[in-house]
Amino acid sequence: MTMMTIAEALREGIREEMLRDPRVFCLGEDIGIPGGFGGAFTVTLGLSDQFGHERILDTPISETGIAGVAIGAAMAGLRPIADVQYGDFLFCMMDQLANQAAKMTYMSGGTVSVPMVMRAPVGSTRRGTQHAQSLEAFFTHVPGLKVVAPSTAYDAKGLLKAAVRDDNPVLIFEHKLLYGSKGPRSEKGALSPIGEVPSTDYVVPLGEGIIRRIGTDVTIIGKLTTVYMAMGAAEKLAQEGISAEVIDPRTLVPLDKELILNSVRKTGRLVVVEEDNKTGGWAGDIAATVAEEAFWYLDAPIKRVSAPDTPPPFAPVMEAYYLPSVDKIIAATKSLF
Amino acid sequence: MTMMTIAEALREGIREEMLRDPRVFCLGEDIGIPGGFGGAFTVTLGLSDQFGHERILDTPISETGIAGVAIGAAMAGLRPIADVQYGDFLFCMMDQLANQAAKMTYMSGGTVSVPMVMRAPVGSTRRGTQHAQSLEAFFTHVPGLKVVAPSTAYDAKGLLKAAVRDDNPVLIFEHKLLYGSKGPRSEKGALSPIGEVPSTDYVVPLGEGIIRRIGTDVTIIGKLTTVYMAMGAAEKLAQEGISAEVIDPRTLVPLDKELILNSVRKTGRLVVVEEDNKTGGWAGDIAATVAEEAFWYLDAPIKRVSAPDTPPPFAPVMEAYYLPSVDKIIAATKSLF
Amino acid sequence: MSEVTFEQKINMYSRMLTIRRFEERCNVLFMQGRIPSTLHLYIGQEAVAVGVCAHLRPTDYVLSTHRPHGHAIAKGVALRDIMAELMAKVTGVSKGKAGSMHVGDIRVGMPPAIGIVGANTPIACGMALAQKRQGRDDVTVSFFGDGAINEGAVHEALNMASIWNLPVVFVCENNLYGASTPFGQVSKLENVADRAKAYGIPGVVADGSDVLAVHAAAGKAIARARRGKGPTLLECKTYRLCGHSRSDPLTYRSKEEETIWREKEPIGRLAQDMKAHGAVTDADLEHIEQEVEATVDEAVAYADASPYPLPEDALRHVFYE
Amino acid sequence: MSEVTFEQKINMYSRMLTIRRFEERCNVLFMQGRIPSTLHLYIGQEAVAVGVCAHLRPTDYVLSTHRPHGHAIAKGVALRDIMAELMAKVTGVSKGKAGSMHVGDIRVGMPPAIGIVGANTPIACGMALAQKRQGRDDVTVSFFGDGAINEGAVHEALNMASIWNLPVVFVCENNLYGASTPFGQVSKLENVADRAKAYGIPGVVADGSDVLAVHAAAGKAIARARRGKGPTLLECKTYRLCGHSRSDPLTYRSKEEETIWREKEPIGRLAQDMKAHGAVTDADLEHIEQEVEATVDEAVAYADASPYPLPEDALRHVFYE
Numbered sequence A, B: 001m002t003m004m005t006i007a008e009a010l011r012e013g014i015r016e017e018m019l020r021d022p023r024v025f026c027l028g029e030d031i032g033i034p035g036g037f038g039g040a041f042t043v044t045l046g047l048s049d050q051f052g053h054e055r056i057l058d059t060p061i062s063e064t065g066i067a068g069v070a071i072g073a074a075m076a077g078l079r080p081i082a083d084v085q086y087g088d089f090l091f092c093m094m095d096q097l098a099n100q101a102a103k104m105t106y107m108s109g110g111t112v113s114v115p116m117v118m119r120a121p122v123g124s125t126r127r128g129t130q131h132a133q134s135l136e137a138f139f140t141h142v143p144g145l146k147v148v149a150p151s152t153a154y155d156a157k158g159l160l161k162a163a164v165r166d167d168n169p170v171l172i173f174e175h176k177l178l179y180g181s182k183g184p185r186s187e188k189g190a191l192s193p194i195g196e197v198p199s200t201d202y203v204v205p206l207g208e209g210i211i212r213r214i215g216t217d218v219t220i221i222g223k224l225t226t227v228y229m230a231m232g233a234a235e236k237l238a239q240e241g242i243s244a245e246v247i248d249p250r251t252l253v254p255l256d257k258e259l260i261l262n263s264v265r266k267t268g269r270l271v272v273v274e275e276d277n278k279t280g281g282w283a284g285d286i287a288a289t290v291a292e293e294a295f296w297y298l299d300a301p302i303k304r305v306s307a308p309d310t311p312p313p314f315a316p317v318m319e320a321y322y323l324p325s326v327d328k329i330i331a332a333t334k335s336l337f
Numbered sequence C, D: 001m002s003e004v005t006f007e008q009k010i011n012m013y014s015r016m017l018t019i020r021r022f023e024e025r026c027n028v029l030f031m032q033g034r035i036p037s038t039l040h041l042y043i044g045q046e047a048v049a050v051g052v053c054a055h056l057r058p059t060d061y062v063l064s065t066h067r068p069h070g071h072a073i074a075k076g077v078a079l080r081d082i083m084a085e086l087m088a089k090v091t092g093v094s095k096g097k098a099g100s101m102h103v104g105d106i107r108v109g110m111p112p113a114i115g116i117v118g119a120n121t122p123i124a125c126g127m128a129l130a131q132k133r134q135g136r137d138d139v140t141v142s143f144f145g146d147g148a149i150n151e152g153a154v155h156e157a158l159n160m161a162s163i164w165n166l167p168v169v170f171v172c173e174n175n176l177y178g179a180s181t182p183f184g185q186v187s188k189l190e191n192v193a194d195r196a197k198a199y200g201i202p203g204v205v206a207d208g209s210d211v212l213a214v215h216a217a218a219g220k221a222i223a224r225a226r227r228g229k230g231p232t233l234l235e236c237k238t239y240r241l242c243g244h245s246r247s248d249p250l251t252y253r254s255k256e257e258e259t260i261w262r263e264k265e266p267i268g269r270l271a272q273d274m275k276a277h278g279a280v281t282d283a284d285l286e287h288i289e290q291e292v293e294a295t296v297d298e299a300v301a302y303a304d305a306s307p308y309p310l311p312e313d314a315l316r317h318v319f320y321e
């Protein structure tokens, strides 16, 4: 067991998988340049020294190309871990991910596999409209893609390793404020999810959510940073006599639906929290699932605590207004009682 | 009044707007080639004879370029109507639509407008995975874009004209089976929404839904082809004593939320029908909104009749299984009683 | 490049004829409603697929487009598996899930064809990268059209192939039109091949109606790639003698132009060449014709006799099992 | 091209110095935490923005990137409006909604800068298309970096500008690195300008550390565009004397390389030139320095005194009002 940040845990996960399996390699912009950044958020820092530039492959700024190369390499027997500097740039490779990677196995009648990983940092960190979006909902809506969103260092390493070993395209959404990147690449306002990470080989299987806090009166679901906000809210709510169960699905596709439904069947109330825009967000999909499959257990409306339908604003005062928070979760939860 | 197909109604709408406003022009692949198709589904057929090739501008196969040119032209004072041959190719221009068009006004603090229209055919017509998707949900989730989905010839013309006159980027999703395109470009299995279309100038304002059938026991919401399925189901349900109200939102963003909420407040039951994949679909977002804002009026779970989470299959037997249908709507509705 | 042997010529002839007859049959079946959806035929362009693929092994890869039948047949995908797919049967190469635009069989080195114009090129780079890393002297061929050259994806792919010296051959089939749009209207350069200059890689133009010319040019490019010398952009000037898709009335092209190209048509041309060299007689050709017809008949019979998928098969193979 | 007048030189000098001092101040404010987020400085590249924009009118357009301060100042966006934006104030040119990466002011012909590498180029084509249709003899300039040239969007844009003869000038600022990645590692060609050959348009290389060289080359390209002769790809070889973004330790570049370029640095170079011609004295330059400092002070004071937006202002301007 070592204490690690998420950036470190991801790096260890990549290192272990690369040592375990010579087919694994990384590609992306600025990931392996000597003296460089190790990717936008230091995740691959130092790996090119250990593995060389063939296996930590620096690419041109060509997102479509990066995704396409990852897809092709995966189809031909390698296990690429591709990297995009900000999740927002996934839109530049959307055709490759949504039309090609996601559909290749289906189009081949199940004979071709695309075992690739695409890592993408998301979340608002004062960089404004084009460097702050949450992209999860776009990809959970594409059949054929798996989607994970780790909120702890333990999960980050375990999910990454599971993703690398999966025979399907897996997107890993990592939140910028959770990396715990150090030195010049550290982030203002970052949470510090430093946690214990086994140095033994383990995976967190795709599709298993986790109850972060047991409760009886209301279920609060968060992902990435909003897990921490939900935990904060649950603590304060406890002081007011409301016992909140906090769920972190960890994997968005495949979703651990039963974990969520069982919790709601028990608590009768649901609040879903995410940083993404409300309309069309992932939170709405969870709400719809519960309204369809656990309706008779509900004692109150299903609340979403999401960002409003605006691009991520730059100014910190507006950004704070835009983002979910402990207080907003508390207010939403209390409105159900 | 003339009887028109949707393809004709769109063509007339474009023609009228081009005559009214010299800033309006069309661009896209194969839209104006002499002797050519008039776009993939004949909508612009003949317009280059009338307006010339400067205003019916044939482009290279460069979707990013097409979207970017439309955005730039709109910012600089023109009113482009751009065209993509199949909605699936919107993924190729996703960055331009989601990161640029949608955010330009916001990024400029409200000083720049992007009055462009992007037309995109959607829906499954036996062409398989990459030519059959429904793209609406991806774009309703992008703040800054307006999204319309006409199901009748009257609405198609009226919404198109409203879109051209709007100062924001508007996506028009047109269903291939609704065009009623004739001759060599006609579609197998097409519905025939030929309808009366005024030859006078009118618009269907963005954001106004419509009740297609009044009912008291259940609200069924459809869009594009599923409006027709909902109507068919409502008729059969009536024979069994269930009175269904059918709503066609026509515009998805901005959404006529009150129309929907009021209907559900009256009927107490909701079925949302769409051709898109269930997880992350638009139907889920409607369900979530109702579960949040009209929960106390609900007498039953909210049902979605959507496609399963698979790419659109090619073989007609599988496609039929994949698509919603009158029977599926009836079954879902009855399960609520 | 060694001379093309008589046997090779016969093989190429027979392969081209197979594509032609197969597709003519497709067209009939489509008209009869037995092939659903749409159909992009390759008629007239057979020399390109055949001339290129004659150099390939099963461990080489071919990536194709919305117009893939010719590439598939040339790469060795079984006729019956293709036909069953087109007819939406469960015995189809993709179990009826994909249809005409996505024909391919990974067992012979051809993944599903990609219907998004230009999108196969970066994927080709990835496959070539894997071949290189694995120490194979295999190559990847990416086929695409003149229209595709203006897609951003192709640019990114050409550059990546160039800087990483990947064993990939980009074969642009310039059939003068992207759907209805003349190439001259969407490019200032006359030759697609000249775009290679932007990437510092060889750009070569070949007569795409002459299978021997294609064979020679492709042979060089492929050998170069196998030797680790990197990618080539090979442009084959060709012409589709059929419509772009389903019932295209072809009113955007002139009859004169069509006539010129009909005369250059590759199958007759190779027949002429072989006959002129006294290598074959009309009887020999007739014999090949009959063999080809028989294989096409067999494919149709197989597809016809095959069952449709079960409706709920739609749910399978979203993920790799 | 007519000779550059003394007055023009002084103007360009003063403009370059304004950019430099403004950004040095930005850096201090960033370190102090008074500018949130990240910051891509233009220090060292000033000659490009200034040499190009000296030719432009308010009705010409400039499109910029994640590194836009220099372009904005050169195009005439008010310093105080930029500074207020960087400091997230409601008086900022985008009301605090956008920040450093999206600086621009449409009132002077510069829409918000675009932070997606390469993405401004097709938009530039659209703006140029509008200028052409409207019968204006205005031009659009798209600035982007060496890293951007490998984006698909740029390829599509260059081709469209070429076939439609659009009045757009593509100015590639080749500062040798895309973030930490050396250009030589992502391109087989030494010059970005040579990529122009793929589109049949002129490709020109200029010394981007010499504002007079940039001015001359840009003048030709812009005049050509105004005359309806179409686009040019103008590559300016330059160097950023600062980090890529916020606290970049610059450990991927050699000190020797930095020293070479520091000696070529454009502001001192123009000063040398003017002094050598006896056109200015040190006292004159000192006077300019003081003026520039004063305008920067004023901008900071203005921004400092300005209020922050209201939190709920976040909800406005999603749509055009």
Ligand SMILES: Cc1ncc(C[n+]2csc(CCOP(=O)(O)OP(=O)(O)O)c2C)c(N)n1
Binding pocket: B029, B061, B063, B085, B089, B092, C066, C067, C115, C116, C117, C118, C144, C145, C146, C147, C148, C149, C175, C177, C178, C179, C244
């Ligand atoms: C990204 C994308 N844009 C548009 C289309 C529609 N489309 C299919 S084929 C075609 C023409 C392609 O022309 P070319 O590349 O020359 O190939 P050819 O059809 O001539 O073989 C078009 C526009 C598509 N499939 N994908």
Ligand SMILES: Cc1ncc(C[n+]2csc(CCOP(=O)(O)OP(=O)(O)O)c2C)c(N)n1
Binding pocket: A029, A061, A063, A085, A089, A092, D066, D067, D115, D116, D117, D118, D144, D145, D146, D147, D148, D149, D175, D177, D178, D179, D244
């Ligand atoms: C599409 C996209 N990919 C990656 C990035 C991240 N990024 C920002 S600046 C940069 C380097 C750009 O290099 P260049 O074009 O040479 O411009 P320079 O920074 O040197 O001015 C990168 C990779 C981005 N903003 N957009």
Ligand SMILES: [Mg+2]
Binding pocket: C145, C146, C147, C173, C174, C175, C176, C177, C178, C179
């Ligand atoms: Mg073609």
Ligand SMILES: [Mg+2]
Binding pocket: D145, D146, D147, D173, D174, D175, D176, D177, D178, D179
């Ligand atoms: Mg650079």
